[in-house]
Amino acid sequence: MNHDWTDFRHSTADLFQSEVLWAILQPVADTHAPSQTVTYTRAAVIADLLRQHASGSYRFTKNYRRTGNGLLQLGASPPRLIFSAHADEFSYLVGAGNENDGYPLQPFCSDRTTIDYQAVALRYNIASDRLEPVARGLLKRIGADSSPVFFPAEGRVSPGDRIVYHHSLQKEGDTLYGSLDNAGSVAACLLAALALLKLAPDTPVAFAFTDEEEGPPALNASFGRGARRLARQPELPPLVVNVDGHNISDWCQLSKGASFAQASSGARGAVTPPRLYVTFQALAADMAKAGILLQENMGYVSRSDDVAWMEVTPNILLLGFPLDNPHFNQAPPSASLEDLLHLAQTVATTALAFSREQPA
Numbered sequence: 001m002n003h004d005w006t007d008f009r010h011s012t013a014d015l016f017q018s019e020v021l022w023a024i025l026q027p028v029a030d031t032h033a034p035s036q037t038v039t040y041t042r043a044a045v046i047a048d049l050l051r052q053h054a055s056g057s058y059r060f061t062k063n064y065r066r067t068g069n070g071l072l073q074l075g076a077s078p079p080r081l082i083f084s085a086h087a088d089e090f091s092y093l094v095g096a097g098n099e100n101d102g103y104p105l106q107p108f109c110s111d112r113t114t115i116d117y118q119a120v121a122l123r124y125n126i127a128s129d130r131l132e133p134v135a136r137g138l139l140k141r142i143g144a145d146s147s148p149v150f151f152p153a154e155g156r157v158s159p160g161d162r163i164v165y166h167h168s169l170q171k172e173g174d175t176l177y178g179s180l181d182n183a184g185s186v187a188a189c190l191l192a193a194l195a196l197l198k199l200a201p202d203t204p205v206a207f208a209f210t211d212e213e214e215g216p217p218a219l220n221a222s223f224g225r226g227a228r229r230l231a232r233q234p235e236l237p238p239l240v241v242n243v244d245g246h247n248i249s250d251w252c253q254l255s256k257g258a259s260f261a262q263a264s265s266g267a268r269g270a271v272t273p274p275r276l277y278v279t280f281q282a283l284a285a286d287m288a289k290a291g292i293l294l295q296e297n298m299g300y301v302s303r304s305d306d307v308a309w310m311e312v313t314p315n316i317l318l319l320g321f322p323l324d325n326p327h328f329n330q331a332p333p334s335a336s337l338e339d340l341l342h343l344a345q346t347v348a349t350t351a352l353a354f355s356r357e358q359p360a
Contacts, residue, residue, distance in 0.1 A: 004286070004290070005286060005349055008199065008348075008349060009290050011199055012198065018337055024049055024190050025340070028045055028087075028186050028190075032179070035088040035089075035091060035211060036068065036212060037124075041130075042070075042209065043062040043070035044062060047060055047070075049190060053194055064208075067233065071206060072208075073206045075203045076202065078204070079206040081205055082206040084208045084240055084243065085182055085188075086211070087186050088226070091109065091164045092106060094150070097149070102142075103149060103163075105139070110214070112327040113148065113327055113329060114141065117328055118139075118166050118167070120163070121150065137152035138153070167332045174337050175336060181244075181245050182304075184245060184343075208227065208305075210226040212224070220268065220303065223308070224307050224308030225308070230308075240306075240315065242264075242316060244304040245335070247299060247326075248323065249297070249300065251296070251299040254335070257294050258320065260284065260318060260346075261299075265302060265307075270316040284296070293339075294342065295322075
């Protein structure tokens with residue numbers, strides 16, 4: 001699999017720009033989407049962005065076959081490969097409490113936060129079919145081993161509300177701060193799809209924007225529940241590319257490009273088969289010749305929707321972008337806008353390459 005991607009970069013240079021990516025990323029990142037809400041939160045934003053920016057023919061369903069996942073399809077059906085980027089964000093369920101003593105929270109996520117930070121309570125509005133903020137305050141840690149507690153400064157909360165950290169997307173130079181897990185991958189995949197619609201609209205590829213990726217960390221089955229429902233549907237391809245933020249490490253550094261890895265969660269998650277991995281290594285080398293930066297990530301990569309897809313196919317590639325403090329671990333999440341541009345180009349070139357030929 002040898003390709004010269006120089007012409008591809010030149011023909012899509014007007015799309016792969018920081019300003020274009022920012023215009024896609026900002027509305028996605030600034031739309032809160034706690035698990036189980038993607039259909040009427042970020043999937044609705046994705047639909048609007050496609051109407052604004054897409055040219056050519058595509059099919060987008062906000063709630064594909066009632067699985068709760070958004071699905072964007074290009075070219076002929078069934079697709080030759082699918083990119084999976086979760087669109088939900090980690091959140092907390094409200095427990096019994098009061099304004100003075102706070103509301104103990106049940107994590108609907110891998111709870112890694114160690115800091116007190118601003119948070120917002122969201123409630124579903126039947127009339128508007130939207131999540132609306134009903135309270136703002138602080139999410140605090142009372143003890144090192146305790147669950148977080150929400151202290152509202154304004155408004156009231158009740159069971160059924162979801163609590164999420166709140167940090168509007170900001171940019172300082174090339175560095176981004178905000179709810180980037182996993183708005184970053186969603187935006188990169190959308191930008192790649194726009195490039196494919198311009199350059200090769202018949203490319204048989206799909207993009208899944210999944211819900212309920214976030215889950216408690218005890219078991220693989222706790223993760224990727226939305227993708228698991230999608231993976232059971234017919235006419236899905238034999239190759240899945242999971243796209244997510246990758247933990248910062250010596251092997252995955254900010255402003256050094258996108259990232260690809262052989263395995264997730266110390267091989268407890270998906271492991272890319274040798275033939276597919278070596279084939280992608282060669283593709284990554286071809287990308288580098290055209291200036292598309294891609295780090296081979298030998299560090300730790302967290303589990304994601306790959307644990308759902310590996311139940312239906314062994315052929316899973318793990319792509320991502322360097323992401324620091326994805327769950328407000330010690331500070332607001334941060335990433336590089338330039339890295340996301342390289343990820344978008346990586347997604348597009350991977351779609352073109354593997355839609356034409358795939359390892360057996």
